[in-house]
Amino acid sequence: MSKRVPLRVFAPASVANVAVGYDILGFAINDIGDEVMFKAGNEKGLILKSIHYNKGLSKDLYKNTAGFAALKVLESLGLEDEPIHMELYKNMDIGTGLGSSAASAVAGAFGINEYLGRPYTKQELLPFATQGEQIADGSYHADNVAPSLLGSFILIRDNATLDYVKLPIIKGLKAVIVHPKIKILTRDSRNILSPQLKLDQHIQQSGNLGAFVAALFRTDFELLKRSLDDCIIEPQRAELIPYFYDIKSIAIDNGALGCSISGAGPSIFALCMNNIVAENIAESWKKLYSDKGIENNVHISDINTEGAIIS
Amino acid sequence: MSKRVPLRVFAPASVANVAVGYDILGFAINDIGDEVMFKAGNEKGLILKSIHYNKGLSKDLYKNTAGFAALKVLESLGLEDEPIHMELYKNMDIGTGLGSSAASAVAGAFGINEYLGRPYTKQELLPFATQGEQIADGSYHADNVAPSLLGSFILIRDNATLDYVKLPIIKGLKAVIVHPKIKILTRDSRNILSPQLKLDQHIQQSGNLGAFVAALFRTDFELLKRSLDDCIIEPQRAELIPYFYDIKSIAIDNGALGCSISGAGPSIFALCMNNIVAENIAESWKKLYSDKGIENNVHISDINTEGAIIS
Numbered sequence: 124m125s126k127r128v129p130l131r132v133f134a135p136a137s138v139a140n141v142a143v144g145y146d147i148l149g150f151a152i153n154d155i156g157d158e159v160m161f162k163a164g165n166e167k168g169l170i171l172k173s174i175h176y177n178k179g180l181s182k183d184l185y186k187n188t189a190g191f192a193a194l195k196v197l198e199s200l201g202l203e204d205e206p207i208h209m210e211l212y213k214n215m216d217i218g219t220g221l222g223s224s225a226a227s228a229v230a231g232a233f234g235i236n237e238y239l240g241r242p243y244t245k246q247e248l249l250p251f252a253t254q255g256e257q258i259a260d261g262s263y264h265a266d267n268v269a270p271s272l273l274g275s276f277i278l279i280r281d282n283a284t285l286d287y288v289k290l291p292i293i294k295g296l297k298a299v300i301v302h303p304k305i306k307i308l309t310r311d312s313r314n315i316l317s318p319q320l321k322l323d324q325h326i327q328q329s330g331n332l333g334a335f336v337a338a339l340f341r342t343d344f345e346l347l348k349r350s351l352d353d354c355i356i357e358p359q360r361a362e363l364i365p366y367f368y369d370i371k372s373i374a375i376d377n378g379a380l381g382c383s384i385s386g387a388g389p390s391i392f393a394l395c396m397n398n399i400v401a402e403n404i405a406e407s408w409k410k411l412y413s414d415k416g417i418e419n420n421v422h423i424s425d426i427n428t429e430g431a432i433i434s
Numbered sequence: 435m436s437k438r439v440p441l442r443v444f445a446p447a448s449v450a451n452v453a454v455g456y457d458i459l460g461f462a463i464n465d466i467g468d469e470v471m472f473k474a475g476n477e478k479g480l481i482l483k484s485i486h487y488n489k490g491l492s493k494d495l496y497k498n499t500a501g502f503a504a505l506k507v508l509e510s511l512g513l514e515d516e517p518i519h520m521e522l523y524k525n526m527d528i529g530t531g532l533g534s535s536a537a538s539a540v541a542g543a544f545g546i547n548e549y550l551g552r553p554y555t556k557q558e559l560l561p562f563a564t565q566g567e568q569i570a571d572g573s574y575h576a577d578n579v580a581p582s583l584l585g586s587f588i589l590i591r592d593n594a595t596l597d598y599v600k601l602p603i604i605k606g607l608k609a610v611i612v613h614p615k616i617k618i619l620t621r622d623s624r625n626i627l628s629p630q631l632k633l634d635q636h637i638q639q640s641g642n643l644g645a646f647v648a649a650l651f652r653t654d655f656e657l658l659k660r661s662l663d664d665c666i667i668e669p670q671r672a673e674l675i676p677y678f679y680d681i682k683s684i685a686i687d688n689g690a691l692g693c694s695i696s697g698a699g700p701s702i703f704a705l706c707m708n709n710i711v712a713e714n715i716a717e718s719w720k721k722l723y724s725d726k727g728i729e730n731n732v733h734i735s736d737i738n739t740e741g742a743i744i745s
Contacts, residue, residue, distance in 0.1 A: 145633075147641045280645035281638070286660060288648045318633050322456075325636050325666070327592070329643050330458040334591035336644045337599045340651040349597060355636070 129162035130237055133434035134229035135274075135427045136215060137222035138298065138392045139266040142353040142383035143332040147279040149386075151270040151427035152298055155221065157214055158434055159189050159230040161238040164208035169194055169235075177213035185258075187211070188224045189231030192255025196235045199251070200242055207238070219302050220312075220386040222267030228255030229271040233431035245430070248272060249285050260313065267386065274430035276339060292426045293342045297401040299379075301370065301408045302390040304418040307363055312387035316359055327354050344380060344396050351381025351394065364389045365417060373407045398423070440473035441548055444745035445540035446585075446738045447526060448533035449609065449703045450577040453664040453694035454643040458590040460697075462581040462738035463609055466532065468525055469745055470500050470541040472549040475519035480505055480546075488524035496569075498522070499535045500542030503566025507546045510562070511553055518549070530613050531623075531701035533578030539566030540582040544742035556741070559583060560596050571624065578697065585741035587650060603737045604653045608712040610690075612681065612719045613701040615729040618674050623698035627670055638665050655691060655707050662692025662705065675700045676728060684718045709734070 135156040139149040164170055171182045171190040184190035189211050197203045209231075215223040232252040236243050252268045269277040269287050276290040331350040338347035361367040364384065374382035374393040378400045382393040391408075395401040405421045412419040446467040450460040475481055482493045482501040495501035500522050508514045520542075526534040543563040547554050563579045580588040580598050587601040645661035648654070672678040675695065685693035685704040689711045693704040702719075706712040716732045723730040 144640065144644065146637045147644065278641065278644045278648065280641045280657075280661060282641075286645075288645055288652075288657065290648065316633065319630050320633060320636055322627065322629050322631060322666075325631055325639070326457045328636070329455065329640055330589065330591045330593070332640050332644050333455065333458065333589045333647045334597075334599055336647040337589065337601065337651070340648070341599075346591075346599065350591060355633075 127163055127238060129160070130234065131158055131160040131434050132230050132234035132237060132431060133158050134226045134233060134271045134431040136226055137267045137270040138300065139222060139386040140356060140384065142351045142357065142381055143328055143335050144266070144278065145356050146264045146266055146282065148276070148332070149222070149266040149270040150276040150298070151274050151430055152300065152422070152424040153427045154424060155215060155422060156271070157189070157223070157226040157230050158212035159227070159234040160210040160212070161234050162208050164206035166206055167204050169197055169203065169207045169209060171209045171211065174211045174213055177217070180211070180213060187227070188255040188258050189227035191258050192228040192231035192252050193235040195251045195254050196232050196243070196248070200239065202239065207235070218306050220307070220384065220388045220390040221300065221302065222271055222386060224259030225252070225256045225267030225271050228252045229268055229431050231255055233272060237433060245272060249287070253285060270430065272430045274428045275426060278336065290336060290339045292428065293339060293344065293347070295397055296426055297395045297398055298424050298426065299374070299393045299395060299401045299404045299408070300385060300390055300422045300424070301412065302420045303365060303412050305365065305389050307387060307389050312360060312363060315363065316356065320355055324355050347394070348380040351383070353383050357383050360384055360388055364391065366411060366415060367391065369411060370408055373411065374404050377403045377407065379404060438474055438549060440471070441545065442469055442471040442745050443541050443545035443548060443742060444469050445537045445544060445582050445742040447537055448578045448581040449611065450533060450697040451667060451695065453662045453668065453692055454639060454646050455577070455589065456667050457575045457577055457593065459587070459643070460533070460577040460581040461587045461609070462585050462741055463611065463733070463735040464738045465735060466526060466733060467582070468500070468534070468537040468541050469523035470538070470545040471521040471523070472545050473519050475517035477517055478515050480508055480514070480518045480520060482520045482522065485522045485524055488528070491522070491524060498538070499566040499569050500538035502569050503539040503542035503563050504546040506562045506565050507543050507554070507559070511550065513550065518546070529617050531618070531695065531697040531699045532611065532613065533582055533697060535570030536563070536567045536578030536582050539563045540579055540742050542566055544583060548744060556583060560598070564596060581741065583741045585739045586737060589647065601647060601650045603739060604650060604655065604658070606708055607737055608706045608709055609735050609737065610685070610704045610706060610712045610715045610719070611696060611701055611733045611735070612723065613731045614676060614723050616676065616700050618698060618700050623671060623674060626674065627667065631666055635666050658705070659691040662694070664694050668694050671695055671699055675702065677722060677726060678702065680722060681719055684722065685715050688714045688718065690715060
């Protein structure tokens, strides 16, 4: 058994769907994310001792995405009896659409793996983190978990097998994110969606997804811009988010490459080709929501390239 | 006016849909295709003088994909009165699923443009060729026309604007194609398709399309293989093609990267990572259809990189 050293890890927030990749596309952002601390415990097994900043979350390992992901790693190694003390620093609010539950799950899986002396590669942790995330919304999909763990843009070819592709990043690409502080549960935001779509919508959206992937490989901002158009999910969810179309117009008018709902919302993201565009959008977004009396956070970020790290 | 020199052009056959890109993905193949000859005429306007090898096709410019595409180019230049004599060498059968009408349309547009001294770039001919193709099946889509004109794998981001992306080719990639000589009209093959699909199917197919595009950029045969799986169109059309699933099993068992219906069928294609695999599949396919008493043509090809050429 390798020597156990206490440590704290950070897993970033992420933007899923990204207009054209519902349930299969996401990217990680900087600065925002959750942290988990692991150290030796004095009771048998893993114990989630405390959760900072969010008293509402359960410390039951089977009901906490970070705890469950860590537990699954331990079980796979036959180490579930090892006395380990875990603390979750829940820096992110729940229900923002920025992969809060995924960040916790990733931090749990990544942190316990580092604590144990790295028995798994980072890539091998994806199923554990995805099982953790599954606790939050009931479905098994890795479009938040994979970018939070691995960084960059990630395309999930197949959620069942977690076969994914890490996509290249275009230098200079910036994300602007606004979180209007209203509550949408992922579960509700999923339920609003029609389980069917038209073949024409599928054709349109697929063309845009394929072009989006090609644009990243070709470092082609113009193609990226033309491809960032969601004809399936956004029209159904926009009504859940106050002033969504005003926010989107601001982004496009200021030169954003694209703007859509982050994950299940209510956060909204825009992708921009440089920081000046991003700052103009951030400022106008803040003003709009503040003028309307809606509390909000606005954040500008590069695309996070590292994913989960020791903090 | 530039000097007119008689010429003959060739436009290749193509495989559309390619399992994961219904109406938006196609590639061109070698050796099979249609030809059009242009020379000065002795009557006012463009005249489609003769059609070789297929007496059933109309010589009316408004009912012939090659003639209509050429006419559209002439009209756009105000040259519709110039006396031009056109002959179509219809080498391909109709209704094979190998882009026969598209090859004619491309040869018409490309040929007249060359004859006129190249007023348009090859890329600029895409709308004219697509209008020609539209005569054949009524819908405006470029997944056969674009690869026939430009070569390689082409992804159509948006059929309405003909915004496309030329995708890279992996060296060594081979296509095997079998045409069982039964008749399916594209129109019928379209009508069999449900106009709706499940959101889950869309997610699955999109993941595969995105991964397919990434695989070409990464020259990743394994990813290409995992991505070539059609959960939407193939299951609906397979019943139109005799022994489709036997043919597919032969391809996969022999190591094909993937196998599905070419365009609207009945032709079937397999992609292979080298010529030995391709030859084994070709031989077994020929044997199966011949044993069952179904007349057939089998063809092995590199991915055509040039598209339409002067022949």
